[in-house]
Amino acid sequence: MVHKFEQPQEHSPLPLFTASVSVMIQLERSNGVPLYRQIYERLRNAILGGELPEGTRLPTERALARELHVNRTTVMNAYNELASEGLIEGHVGRGTLVKRTYLARELDDEPFEQHMPSWLFSLSAEEELALGHDARLMSEITSLGDQQEVISLAAATPAEGLLPAELLREIVQDDLLTARQNALGYCPVEGLQSLRRGIAERMRKHGVPVDFQHILVLSGSTQGIGLVGRFLLHPGDEVVVEVPTYLGAIQTFRALGARVIGVPIDNEGMRLDLLEAILARRSPRLIYTLPTFQNPTGVIMSPARRRRLLTLARRYQVPILEDDPYGEIYFEGEAPQPLKALDTRGDVLYLSTYSKLLAPGLRVAWLAAPEPLIERLSLHKQIFDLNTTALGQWLVSEILQRQMLDPHLARVRQQYQRQRDVMFQAIQEHWPTGTRVTLPRGGFHLWCRLPGDMRARTLLREAAQEGVAFVLGEPFHIDGGGRQYIRLSYAVSDEVQIREGIRRIGLAMRRIQSRRSPRDEQEELHIERMPMV
Amino acid sequence: MVHKFEQPQEHSPLPLFTASVSVMIQLERSNGVPLYRQIYERLRNAILGGELPEGTRLPTERALARELHVNRTTVMNAYNELASEGLIEGHVGRGTLVKRTYLARELDDEPFEQHMPSWLFSLSAEEELALGHDARLMSEITSLGDQQEVISLAAATPAEGLLPAELLREIVQDDLLTARQNALGYCPVEGLQSLRRGIAERMRKHGVPVDFQHILVLSGSTQGIGLVGRFLLHPGDEVVVEVPTYLGAIQTFRALGARVIGVPIDNEGMRLDLLEAILARRSPRLIYTLPTFQNPTGVIMSPARRRRLLTLARRYQVPILEDDPYGEIYFEGEAPQPLKALDTRGDVLYLSTYSKLLAPGLRVAWLAAPEPLIERLSLHKQIFDLNTTALGQWLVSEILQRQMLDPHLARVRQQYQRQRDVMFQAIQEHWPTGTRVTLPRGGFHLWCRLPGDMRARTLLREAAQEGVAFVLGEPFHIDGGGRQYIRLSYAVSDEVQIREGIRRIGLAMRRIQSRRSPRDEQEELHIERMPMV
Structure with a gap:
């Protein structure tokens, strides 16, 4: 036969x-x-x-x-x-x-x-396939930012001056010798008790009713996305993300063999009408969202959408991974509440990090989730990582206990807001009309649509010659979209560098335009203000 | 039909x-x-x-x-x-x-x-299956050691007094403010340049011809086992390990869906006659070995076997993962060379860590391997971990540059050798005859076969009542063997605690024996000295 x-x-x-x-x-x-x-x-x-x-x-x-x-x-x-x-x-x-x-x-x-x-x-070649391109791109972005002569508007990393070296030195000086075992030994997989308690207490202040047993300390948010993904997703399973979304999440999900489905975002957040259509037809295992100061768009999800998202998650029985690295970097009014504050059933797994608030070099982040999930994820974490650096955990825990975080964050917010304004003004001053820019009320980024039919890759090449780096919009998309978008970080560089960087990008833009017929000159610079929860 | x-x-x-x-x-x-x-x-x-x-x-x-x-x-x-x-x-x-x-x-x-x-x-339930039992066991072991009142001879962790808090405080005091970005920012996925160079230089001193581009900095050896495993093994693939072997490696390989095949160890290391039989019949994708002060047995692989192992790896085209956390903790003569020093073709992937030499809380380990593999593994690491703590890396790098490591290790070796001797003497004094104990020339552990038909689990229960903890031999086996074996760590406790802990275990042993007919009383305490490379 x-x-x-x-x-x-x-x-x-x-x-x-x-x-x-x-x-x-x-x-x-x-x-x-x-x-x-x-x-x-x-x-x-x-x-x-x-x-x-x-x-x-x-x-x-x-x-x-x-x-x-x-x-x-x-x-x-x-x-x-x-x-x-x-x-x-x-x-x-x-x-x-x-x-x-x-x-x-x-x-x-x-x-x-x-x-x-x-x-x-x-x-x-399997995983290579899944991750090669994007990861290489990310490496290139990171290494571009390393070059001293290049002004980086690329990396989502804190300004050097805001890295809390003075606070850390003080803590080490005072207490490292007496805290030797806590700070330098192995520590429980779930994290140092004192840190888990400190994190839970702070989350309760933001309206999330958790205690230490709901907290799993992580070596960065990336580890959290990987752990949750590895646990909930099998190869071929579907995961819903916003489009555009954090490119690191896309590549982690893909490396796990998941199929990533995109739901477009508008200025109230994820388009829930489209999400519902997907939930009704297919069976995604996870919804990944950045509801507060979304990366890269800066959008904050509206209160109505937040409630609706939770209803949908419950109805279709799909857990939500809320990634919230920027929630504490707000420039107006009160701290926005996490989506998790509205979650009464444990459908939201909440992920955040001290990388943006304090220092990426500490490698301390956390997941807040129902206790049985924390227990199971701890086992996974142990298998692949044993535990998160005790030194980093101890330092963060001391900062929390000594009430050093809020004064530090007050400085952080003020400086980033100023840098955002400087960047925004410089764009108005130096860039051709026809550019569309979001003005976020928090976080690290401006999200820009380039004028006319200008491609981001063309601009990146041109801008590199001027010695300035930013991130292409394309890798934040899952479908090859975003070719006319770029993400600018106002966090990492100082005001002088920001102004100069924006000026150089403007030069590059005009050079590109001058090589072609100027058919978009009439368009105005378009600004979208993001609504505040 | x-x-x-x-x-x-x-x-x-x-x-x-x-x-x-x-x-x-x-x-x-x-x-x-x-x-x-x-x-x-x-x-x-x-x-x-x-x-x-x-x-x-x-x-x-x-x-x-x-x-x-x-x-x-x-x-x-x-x-x-x-x-x-x-x-x-x-x-x-x-x-x-x-x-x-x-x-x-x-x-x-x-x-x-x-x-x-x-x-x-x-x-x-899939991964739960693969890892649940062993990981829980390991958690229990770790948490037992946390209790102040229990004397822990369980954890393979440095003595508190040897955690280099003074050195670290000095470095922070001198240089953290000027090294702000290096120590607290994001750093390259592969690791801080200065640390990679420092590690490569030290490896060259031990006879391994590598340079910084062959070094991938890791957040602990466990991460290295996971990365290499994820990269080389597909679910169902076979990996060869020594029996007994490091239990963390067994559970990481199993969690990746690999089939773990065991090759017994004798006092010259892995039984290569048995390995060859396996290589001839089956197609394992990886050989995992701890050739120097093996965990848990303390055995050091003989020079002849090392050469033969490399020949077999080349002939059957199977890479070797050499895990070497203890190589620098030697008590006699010169530092033993890594297996990798004999490797001329890049068949050996070498893994080591600063967790035992300096402090586990720093979370700094490394892999030395051919450059193309380092490149690919970096991509994987980035996807799931982004990078290793810059702070830990910077501190280790400073310790290397300031020539602080060798004086520190001299102290470490001296103290552990003394503690090993104290433990060994206490065993001779307090334990019934019929026990067999290995006397290692380096590392952290004694490996003991209990007298007669005494089970390790019975002893652990009995010993827990006396307030002393150790590790069962069983999880170091892949086949349910090792039920009469226990592993004792002489590193973590001080001399007084070690003597007292051994005395208490002896009490527990005699209590067990007194409940039964004393048919093994004639046997002598048996000591196996390990040959030195």
Whole structure:
């Protein structure tokens, strides 16, 4: 019997064929090449050559073994080789399918493999695929900011002058010797007790009724996204994110094999009408949102949407991961409440960090969530990380206990608000009309749509020559959108650098425009003010 | 057509049936319960009830849909539900199989689920399975050590007095304000340049020809095991470890879905005759070894075995992960060279940490490996961790640059050697004959076989009543072995505590023996000295 080609069906989530694989394979039993190797090589060539396209279903080992008159282990060995190279994989209910092939081809061409041990050649291309591009981009962004001569409006990192070196030195001077074990030993996976209590107390002040057992201390928010993702998502599961959204979250979810579904954002936050349509039709396992001073747009989700989002999460039984690195960096009125403050059922997993408020180098962040989830995530954290730096935790805990955080944050807010205003003014002064800029009421970023049909990549290249860096809008999108958007951080550079950086970007913009017909000159600079909760 | 039961075949790696699934399912089209739900519930009951045992192969969605006269998406939805509960999973070449069921049953019985959001009920039991037991055990071990009144001979953590608080305070006092950005900002994913250079320089002194680009700074060795594992291993892949071996490595590999294969250790290290037999028959993707002052046995691999191990790795093209947390804690002669010093081809990935040498609370460890691997692992690290604490890195880097490490290590070695001797003497004095104890030439641990048929668990319970904690031998094994072994750490407690702790364990031992016939009294206390490289 020979498997027939089947047409893909409409409702099938992936193109699906069963190929007549066995007729492709002509085994030579006397040429000295092991049979499994012959099968492997024939299938590999067929996959790389496109003869077996992505999504093709292969026969089971048993079926192919029968047709080729070989032992089943022979086919198994061939399939294992192919799987280890990321060329095929098993799927629940769909059997063994051919995977994305282009990367395997790309890997074949990589030059460094010539002088490497052979086990490195055959590394699976799978995760590389999922993360390579975006992660490289992020590395480039980070390293651009490292160059002293470049003005960085790219990194979402605190201004050097606001890194609390004086506070930390004072704490170390006073108490490190007596706190030796707490500050320098191993500490519980869940975090230092004193810090968990301090964090819970502060969250209660912001309207979130939690106690220390709801807090898991993390080595940065990124770890939190990874832990929650690893726990809730299986490869192929869907996760809903805002579009645009924090690019680090997109790449972590993708690296876990999740399918990322985007819901556009407007100036009240995530478009819940569109979210509901997705929840009604599909079964995402997680909704990821930055409701307060969203990254990159600066948008704050309206109170009505917040309540509605919780209703939807409950109705469709999907947990929400609220990422809130910027909630305490507000420039007007009171501290905005987290979405989690409205959550009465434990549907919201709340993530925040001291990287923006104090110092990224401390690596202290936290998750607030129902206790059983904290317990389970602690086990995962232990497996891959053991625990978060005790030194960083102890320092943050001391800052909280000594009431040093609020005076520090008062300085932080004042300085960033001033820097935001300086950046905004400089844009009005130096940039051509037709640019659209959001004016956020908190956080680190301005989100800008470039004038006319100007592409962000073109501008980045041009601006690099002027010695100024920013972040492209594209990686914040999941669909190739955002090509005309850029994100500017006003946090990391001082006022003089900000003004100069914006001036240089303006120069670059005009140079691009001067090379083409000036058809957008009539447009006004457009400003969107974000509503405050 | 009805699928027939097939007998499992001899060469099949798992029991494998194709069940007559469709005849189990009687759909009722008018009772208001969606068809997918009926299929899901029937299969779920059959799996939990044992009617469909582990390893049963289910028909493809297409085949089952045909037989039940339903739409394929209906079956797909039912299968997805089952998969999300961890009851079935897809395998390359073998289709969709029923998974281990006992845990799903256990989860059903968990009491806390009554008052939790529903999305938490249906969490997959998969990783829980893989890691739950061991990780909980490790948590318990850690928390036991936290209790002030208990003498801990359990944790592999430095003595409090050796945590270098004075050195760190001096460095902070002198230089934190001027090093603000380096110490408190974000830093490159690969690690601070100055630290990478410092580490590479020190490794060269130990005979390993590396430079900074071969070094990836990590937030602890555990992260390194996870990163390397995630990169080299796919679920189902095999990894070879020594038996016994570091329990954290076992649980990390298992959490990644790897199959852990054990090779026994003797007093020259891993039994390479057995390793070779495995390499010849199977295709492990990684060999994990602690060649120097092995955890838990203290064994140091002989020079001949080291050379032979490298030959085997090259011949069978399997990379080696060398975990070396204790190499610098040696009590006799010169510093033992890492296995990596003999590696000319880049087959050895070398992992070490400052957790034992300086302080666990700094969270600074590193991997030394070929540059292309460092590059790729950096991408992975960025996705899940962004970077290692800059503060910890900066502090270690300063300690290296100020030449503070060697004087500190001289103190460390002297004190641990003394503590080892005190522990060993106390054992000779207080424990019944018939105990076997290794006397390591470095590291943190004594490895003890209990006298006669005494079980370690019995002793742990008895010893807990005396207020003393140690680690069971069992979790260091992958096969349920080690029930008569315990690991004692002489690092964390002081000499008085060590003597008292050993005395109390001796009391507990005699109490156990007095409850039974003293048939092993004749045996002598047996000491194995470990050979030095």
